[in-house]
Amino acid sequence: MSLGVSPIPKKYCNFSCVYCQIGRTDHMTDKREDFFPVENIIDEFKEYIKENDDYHVVTVVGEGEPTLYKSLGKLIAELKKLTSKPIAVITNGANLGDKSVREDLMECDLLLPSLDAFDEASFKALHRPHGRVKFLKSYEGLVELSQKFKGELWIEVMLIEGINTSEEALIKLKALLDKVKYTKVYINAPVRPPAEGNIVVPPKESIERAVNILGGFSIDTLTTGKFSSGIVDNYEGILSIIKRHPMNQFEIEAFLKDRNCSEDEIKNIFNILKEDVTVEIIEYKGFYTYRGLI
Ligand code: SF4
Incomplete structure (x- = not known):
């Protein structure tokens, strides 16, 4: 059970991934901002944990990219003062080339970055990044962070048929992964409607090939999640979830x-x-x- 903390407004992202389950990015940005004051987020968190202790992990995640939140380091530090549960951050990895982002992430217990692309062309095809976001810089930042990071690093690889599922692509990805000091690799495939209707969900053989070459494991079969909401009204509870997560x-x-x-x-x-x-x-x-x- 993950308690999600979202520090950014909907769809502020430095990517517009073809597989994004919340649609195309309408606020494309690479500027880190304090979209909401840390104090407000922390107050809301305090309010929630007063009544609830049913979560196992606090996950900083966004309906976009959470490392765009400028005070991310402070937010993690404040959350840690209030709970002994692990603090996780889910990131697309684009900002890892930025030293201040790497520093902000150092204190989280669990970091889940994506690594789907194996070169600049596949990076562009998958993520349609902001013009200033470059594959190599992000990847090198991930390698550097992984050397110093004390928590667990779980890498997610999202497979899109025809872009990163060939043997050649997977061998390149494996070579990149070998330089990263990670704990686990998850192989994923889109299970919810993606931003672009023409993307092809990888067949079972492609997922198996990826599992074999990358040495990770597939979460394709585990993705039907269990949802809960602190909102009493059933309909409002559903609305509050589906605006973040279909x-x-x-x-x-x-x-x-x-x-x-x-x-x-x-x-x-x-x-x-x-x-x-x-x-x-x-x-x-x-x-x-x-x-x-x-
Ligand atoms: S999948 Fe994540 S990183 Fe990609 S566009 Fe959607 S919110 Fe941004």
Whole structure:
């Protein structure tokens, strides 16, 4: 159970990944800013943990890229004063070439950076980065950080068929990974509707090839998550989750059943979602996924 702390507004990112599950980036930026005062985030966190202790890890994550938050180091330090649970940060890795970002991340317990690309061309094809973000600088920053980092480093590799799934591509990725001092590698594939409809989800053989060459393990089968919300109202609870993280119909159903909703109540909520103009419903992989638009 992860308690998410998001220090950035929706879709402020230095990437616009073709596979992004929250759509195309409409606030492309490489400027680090204090979008919200640290004190406000910490107050909200304090309020939450007064009543709840049901989480195992605090995850700094965004509906965009969390290292764009300028006071990230201070935020991590303040969170650590308030909880003994591990603090994790999920990052796209783009900013790791920046020394101040690496310093900010040093105090987290668990760092989950992405490494999907193996050269500048595949970097551009996968992430459509901000003009000032360069593959080599980000990668070298990851290598440098990994040498000094005291916590666990879990690397995620997102596979997109035709871009980073060939044997040649995976061998190049493996050579890059070998220079990084990491704890685990996760092989992932898009399981939710991606930003671009034309991207190809890798077939089982490609995922197996990646697992064999990179030596990681696949989380493709583990990605149906269990969701919870501190919001009492069931519908508002769903809206608050799907504006950050899309949920498929089964996840919504499980969320509502966990809250002891009857079949009729569940049906009613799906009907309201269907009419809600702030919710996008996408048919993908044979079922419906719900995404909050605002
Ligand atoms: S997947 Fe992450 S890094 Fe890529 S565009 Fe979406 S929010 Fe940004």
